[in-house]
Amino acid sequence: MVRVRDLSKAFGGNPVLEGVDLTVLEGTVTALIGPSGAGKSTLLRCMNLLERPDAGEIEIGSHRIDARSRFSKRQLYALRRETGMVFQHFNLFPHMSVMRNVVLPQQRILGRSKAEAEHRAQELLARMGLADKGGQYPNKCSGGQQQRIAIARALALEPRVMLFDEPTSALDPEVGAEVLEVMKELAAEGMTMIVVTHEMGFARNVCEDLVVMADGGIIEQGDPQRIMGDPSHPRTRSFLHAVLQR
Amino acid sequence: MLHAVLTGIPLTLGVTAAALIIGTLVSLPLLACTLSGNRLLWLGARMVIDLLRGVPIVVWLFIFYYGVTLGSAKLSAFGAAVLGLGLVSGAYLAEIFRGAVSSVSAGQFEAGRALGMTSRGLWADIIAPQAWRVALPGYTTYGIGLLKDSSIASTIGVAEMVFQAGNFARTTGNGIVVFLLAAAVYILVSVPVGILSRRVDERMSAVVAR
Ligand SMILES: Nc1ncnc2c1ncn2[C@@H]1O[C@H](COP(=O)(O)OP(=O)(O)OP(=O)(O)O)[C@@H](O)[C@H]1O
Ligand SMILES: [Mg+2]
Numbered sequence: 001m002v003r004v005r006d007l008s009k010a011f012g013g014n015p016v017l018e019g020v021d022l023t024v025l026e027g028t029v030t031a032l033i034g035p036s037g038a039g040k041s042t043l044l045r046c047m048n049l050l051e052r053p054d055a056g057e058i059e060i061g062s063h064r065i066d067a068r069s070r071f072s073k074r075q076l077y078a079l080r081r082e083t084g085m086v087f088q089h090f091n092l093f094p095h096m097s098v099m100r101n102v103v104l105p106q107q108r109i110l111g112r113s114k115a116e117a118e119h120r121a122q123e124l125l126a127r128m129g130l131a132d133k134g135g136q137y138p139n140k141c142s143g144g145q146q147q148r149i150a151i152a153r154a155l156a157l158e159p160r161v162m163l164f165d166e167p168t169s170a171l172d173p174e175v176g177a178e179v180l181e182v183m184k185e186l187a188a189e190g191m192t193m194i195v196v197t198h199e200m201g202f203a204r205n206v207c208e209d210l211v212v213m214a215d216g217g218i219i220e221q222g223d224p225q226r227i228m229g230d231p232s233h234p235r236t237r238s239f240l241h242a243v244l245q246r
Numbered sequence: 247m248l249h250a251v252l253t254g255i256p257l258t259l260g261v262t263a264a265a266l267i268i269g270t271l272v273s274l275p276l277l278a279c280t281l282s283g284n285r286l287l288w289l290g291a292r293m294v295i296d297l298l299r300g301v302p303i304v305v306w307l308f309i310f311y312y313g314v315t316l317g318s319a320k321l322s323a324f325g326a327a328v329l330g331l332g333l334v335s336g337a338y339l340a341e342i343f344r345g346a347v348s349s350v351s352a353g354q355f356e357a358g359r360a361l362g363m364t365s366r367g368l369w370a371d372i373i374a375p376q377a378w379r380v381a382l383p384g385y386t387t388y389g390i391g392l393l394k395d396s397s398i399a400s401t402i403g404v405a406e407m408v409f410q411a412g413n414f415a416r417t418t419g420n421g422i423v424v425f426l427l428a429a430a431v432y433i434l435v436s437v438p439v440g441i442l443s444r445r446v447d448e449r450m451s452a453v454v455a456r
Contacts, residue, residue, distance in 0.1 A: 048360055073364075080362040091357035095375050104371060105361045150357075157361065 001026055002047070002161050002192065007056030007067070009042055016042050017053070018216045024161070024209070027190045031203035031224060034213035035239055040196045043213070044163045047194070048083040049076055061160050081109065084154030088166040090146040092138040092153070098125070099134035102153045109157055117156070124152040128182055144175035148182055155186075162186070164195040180206075198243055204228055212236045250414035251427045254407030257324070259435075261396040261406060264328040266389055269335025276340035281347065291340070298337035304398050306330040311402040327399035335392060342388060346381035347373065379450050386443035390436040407431060 002024040009017040017039045024030050032040050045051040047058055053067040060082040065071050093101050102121035106112045112120070125131055128148040130141075138146055147167055154162060164183070168176030180199060184206050187193060197203060203210055203224050210224035212233065220233045231237045279291035298306075311326035321329065350373055358368040400409035411428045415421030 050356055050359055077362055077364070080360065083360070085357075085360035087353060087357065087360075089353055091351075091353035093354065093357070093372055093376075095379065105363070108367050108371065109362045154361070 001059070001061070002194070003057075003059040004043070004047065005057040005059070007043070007046060007053050007058070009039075009046055009051060009053045016216050017046065020056070020216075020218060022211065022218065022221075024192060024194055026192055028208040029187045029191075029193045029195065029206055030209040030211055031207040032194060032196045032211050032213065033198070033200075033203060033239070033243075034219075035235075035242075038213040039216045040213055041165050044085070044165050044194065044196060047161075047163060048080050048085055050085075081157065082160040083163055084157060084159035084161070085163045086147070086150050086154055086165065086167045088169050090138075090143070090150045090170075092146055092150055094138055096137075097134065098130070098136050098138060098141065098149050101138065101149060102156050105153060106156050120156055121152065124155055125149070127185075128152050129178075142175065143171045144178045147171065147179045151179075151182060151186075161192040161194065164193065164197070166196050166198070168197070168199060200228065200240075200243060212239070214239070247414060247418075247420070247424050248427065250410045250424060251407055251431060254405065254410035254428075255431060257399075257404055257406035258393070258396050258408075258431075261324070261327050261331065261399050261404060262389070262393045265331035265335055265396065266392055268328060268332025269339050269392075272333060272336025273339035273343055276336060277343045277347070280340065280344055295337040295340055298334050303331065303334055303395060304401055306334060307398060307402050323399070323403045326402055327396070327404045331392065331395065331399070335388070338388060339385070342384040343377065343381050346377040346384070349380045350376045379447075382450075383443060383447050386439060390439060393436055394432060 002022075004020055004022040007017055007020040008015070020039075020043060022030075022043070032043070034040055042051060046053045046056075047060070049058075049065070056067050058065050058067070058079065060079060063075070063079045063082055065075060065079055092098075093104075096104065099118065099121055102124065103114065103117040106117035106120060107114065110117075122131070122134065125134060128151065130145060130148055130152070133141060133145065133149070138149065141149065151162075151167075167183070168179050171179065176199070180202050183193070183195070183202070187206050195202070195207065207224050210220075210222060210227050211218055212220040212227065212231075212235075214235045220227060220231065220236045227236065228240060231240055276291045276295060279287040280295075282288065307327055307330040310321060310330045311323060312320075314321040314326065314329070354372055354376065355368065358372045363371070396406060397408040399406055400412065403409070407428050411424045414424045
């Protein structure tokens, strides 16, 4: 289970998250939507402590961190080990082959042997439809391929929860569809996922839970079909209207 | 005449290499301080860098030559030259490296952290290799510049190439050819180094161009 309790974060006195509570059950997929500046990325980045929250609690599996009290590096790494993150701009390591991108973190973070890590990497790349890409460098791969490599890189560390921050926003729609397909398969296999997205089809058809954020808070949460069909908050209504217009 | 120039070459190369090594070693802690995010360390490093760069090298060499004593013994001319050129190089190289590090995108840091890398691992495996590629052309250009600047050591009596050529010119009254010869040696060393560096750079950027 992933649980965020009363999470707050400000940047230079400017509150970006205010008392956010969110629970994500094991094996479910949660879509996080809302207008630009709502705090979606910040919430995601607080979950793996890329941003340090000012207050609140983050609990992932058996690891819990209270932002107000001190925590050790060891606790920080333990929490990060439970999460995998996929970014809008992939952020593959450009100076390493695709294979090494997926292998190196396994060696460094899990202490896997090279052979073991390569075996796992090959397995994951094959699952992403990229079995023959291991020897390439990332810049020789298309955007859709790069994003699937990034997913493989994160999965290779066996995270408990995968955090996606607009994974298809930098991609052409048809290429984005390939990535969404992979994510859908992951969901079907029972991976716990939190996905910031503007892909309403994905949110409606794949996600069990829809979370709508605005102005640093969650304004609505529940079954995606219900919320999309009958949003109760006026801001949800106008946001959905704006997104579906596009 | 050829002999005069040739006998100076080892010291020219020696001063250059030693100063480059010292400069590289000095640049790293300066770089670490400027990137540490700690205001005091940043301020300290900035001051050291600006101080070192703000004074002509020849003045530093005289300061170290006349000012630094080891016990009762004065620093040798060679020692003063290497120390002075090395420290100044450290300041310039720190700036070159800082520019290279800031050219690595924030996404690289984030990806490494999100994967759970320690900051040491992040620097060793992700940031430094990428920054090094960016820094290499500037680094070699600086090294070639340093080769030429090593001639300043002649002012404090280091018997490198220019010192030898000057001696020869004074004693024989024949200056032009010996200095042309010295010029040829500088070119003979610096041009191939420049070409090699461009080759390496092209090969690396062919692979990782974004
Ligand atoms: N590192 C930062 N420093 C200062 N302000 C920040 C920082 N990161 C985010 N913000 C601010 O926090 C607010 C929320 O940003 P966030 O990126 O979480 O929004 P978002 O919901 O992900 O928006 P988008 O859909 O545009 O990605 C914005 O006003 C943003 O300007
Ligand atoms: Mg965002």
